[in-house]
Amino acid sequence: MTLRMKLFVSGLSRVKLFGLTGGIGSGKSRVAQFLKKRMGFGYIDSDEVCRELLEPKNEGWVALQNAFGDEFFNPDSSINRTFLRKILFDDESFRVKLNTLLHPLAKDFILRQLHEKTDSPEIRRDYIVEVPLLFEAKWDDMFDGIITVYAEYSQCLERLMVRDKISPSDAQKALAAQESLETKALKADHVIDNTGPWPETCLQLIHLGRILGHELRKGLET
Numbered sequence: 001m002t003l004r005m006k007l008f009v010s011g012l013s014r015v016k017l018f019g020l021t022g023g024i025g026s027g028k029s030r031v032a033q034f035l036k037k038r039m040g041f042g043y044i045d046s047d048e049v050c051r052e053l054l055e056p057k058n059e060g061w062v063a064l065q066n067a068f069g070d071e072f073f074n075p076d077s078s079i080n081r082t083f084l085r086k087i088l089f090d091d092e093s094f095r096v097k098l099n100t101l102l103h104p105l106a107k108d109f110i111l112r113q114l115h116e117k118t119d120s121p122e123i124r125r126d127y128i129v130e131v132p133l134l135f136e137a138k139w140d141d142m143f144d145g146i147i148t149v150y151a152e153y154s155q156c157l158e159r160l161m162v163r164d165k166i167s168p169s170d171a172q173k174a175l176a177a178q179e180s181l182e183t184k185a186l187k188a189d190h191v192i193d194n195t196g197p198w199p200e201t202c203l204q205l206i207h208l209g210r211i212l213g214h215e216l217r218k219g220l221e222t
Contacts, residue, residue: 016126021134022149023181025156027194039209042127089173103137148188
């Protein structure tokens with residue numbers, strides 16, 4: 001029995017999981033925080049899960065070492081994340097191998113997190129799970145609905161260069177490593193257009209929250 005099925009038979013069939021995806025620089029993390037803080041959703045960040053998995057001696061760390069040896073490790077056994085990120089965006093074959101290693105581990109970890117909370121009132125609310133590579137990882141069937149955060153390519157490029165302090169060419173490589181936002185938007189159940197001012201995005205999120213059965217929570221900062 002899968003962990004998703006265990007969540008269902010444990011009496012939590014009314015708990016819904018919504019996948020939130022988008023491209024680098026589309027603003028999906030800001031959207032996720034709004035849905036968490038203002039609309040009352042639970043929240044899990046798959047990138048944070050992967051970072052935890054890659055801590056020394058954890059499952060992802062062991063898998064990376066078994067597959068690639070010591071190439072991506074610092075002398076203190078921590079992972080050289082800067083070097084790993086560079087190769088990840090430069091080498092498609094390596095990216096496929098790494099994702100094949102980490103995606104199943106991350107999926108199981110996320111579902112275990114939810115399953116372990118089945119006795120807690122916290123799990124009684126619906127959850128947003130932020131997954132940048134949701135469609136690429138083929139996690140579609142894990143969720144009750146999928147939300148794509150959309151922004152224009154030029155906006156994502158500019159945001160990424162400013163955020164990570166990288167060159168246009170490096171930003172372009174990072175964006176090219178993911179499926180286009182246009183494609184992700186067409187595959188989604190709901191699309192949030194984050195090309196305009198943030199208040200306009202918030203109005204869309206309030207409307208989406210109501211569609212999904214959540215009302216705006218008063219008295220909280222965005």
